[in-house]
Amino acid sequence: MRMSAAPRLTAAVNASEGSFIAADVGGTHTRVGLVRPGGDATVAVLAHRKYVCADYPGLAAILAEFIAGNGVGVDRVVIATAGVVLDDEVVNSNLPWRISLSQLRSELGLHEVLVINDFQANANAAQCMAPADSTLLTPGVGDSDATAGPVLVIGPGTGLGAAVRIPHGNSTVVLPTESGHTAFAPGNAREADMLRLAQQRGQTHVPTEYFVSGPGLVNLYSALCTLSGADASLRAPAAITDAARRGEAIAREAVLTFCALLGSVIGDLTVISGAKSVFIAGGILPQLKDFVPDSQFHARMLDKGVMRPVLERVPVRLIENERLGVIGAASWYLQHLAQTAADAEPAPRHPMQ
Structure with a gap:
């Protein structure tokens, strides 16, 4: 909704x-x-x-x-x-x-x-929004599962931004972050190859937003094309998304990998912040949200070892405004x-x- x-x-x-x-x-x-x-x-x-x-x-x-x-x-x-x-x-x-x-x-x-x-x-802005004002991205995990506590707000746009809202007495304190500049952490062999490729191209520090952002989707697609021995003919996030919807294999892999990486980052930041719920604030994800159910978004968010039972109770909602x-x-x-x-x-x- x-x-x-x-x-x-x-x-x-x-x-x-x-x-x-x-x-x-x-x-x-x-x-x-x-x-x-x-x-x-x-x-x-x-x-x-x-x-x-x-x-x-x-x-x-x-x-x-x-x-x-x-x-x-x-x-x-x-x-x-x-x-x-x-x-x-x-x-x-x-x-x-x-x-x-x-x-x-x-x-x-x-x-x-x-x-x-x-x-x-x-x-x-997000702190006063009702559940009906957003789209639930974690089916079966709603607000009834969450407990009171910090709230993570994140969004992949031109970069990757995030902030944590922390209850403080009768008010809240908002802690802004520069999470997009943290080091990119691959979750499988394919993503490790993407990281090595970025380093070979001169990136001594590969930030998370190098792959998890609007421009990051282009970087991700380009890396997958190189790893697959294909020509990276698409230069814009919208073009990659459109090609993925047409069933173009590498474009679809890029979009699904993007969703999986975002889920992994959300899981990391949720563990770090102790967030009890998550809002994704706009950015590029509204254009990709129909791919989320077919991706490893939620599985990668939960794949944090002993913290899995905690993360299973954290709802994630997409705000579009x-x-x-x-x-x-x-x-x-x-x-x-x-x-x-x-x-x-x-x-x-x-x-x-």
Whole structure:
């Protein structure tokens, strides 16, 4: 089941009614929303648009076009993107251009620009979604099997992102990760051959996202073609997926291997984080989800030795909503405002003082 058009997303704040911009910046697409606190502590998306990153010289051009197109004046922007902020810049190998926070403030006349990890945003959005708003990828393992605890949110897009949402009192703490840059771990001889081939081609460090991401599917297909002595004629994930649906053998092997690898990575991260449930947030998987039942996705997720009985109780759900990152970034920002206001409150004085 696809997510409803108006997901139940809680900001849990008492913020001003001013609108601001939330942007979900990926290596291929940037999604921008004009948002504000909605009624009953929700995030209201007033306008939304998706842009192709390669069509613009930088993020400032995208935001300027969005602001002009909606005829509003805003001075606050929160950006969800992969990578980390180092001094004034976002460190991200998948973006087509650099992001300088001071440059954005200067060019667009902004008062405030904040950046959070894209999967930190996704985790903030996913935490309020009901089971009916997503597709269950682990038949027979639903929410009734899961127990309270951390939640893993992961997604293979231009790279591989993940975050862990951890219960903390009456609230939650979201721990962003750079799991896509961990070392790729093959699970069988064929995948070990893929790893050796990547190393022979000059990859001294082969990250997980080299095979488990949108571009990773292309790398995976290319490796399998080389190992099979065939010509790697397909250059895009969509072309590989279409060929797999037509029954082209290597393309189908590539897609099924991709699903198996994703399952294995989810199993690893679930064991590491102690997650009790998993959400896959968009990325390339919605285009591949019909292959998941025929793949080793769940079997590889469970194949973690003595941890198998634990993983057998972990449900995995696929979220499909292009606004997820925008809403998550907005939700995080509203919580940030609330926490800032709470921190500014003077401590209560003792009656004897």
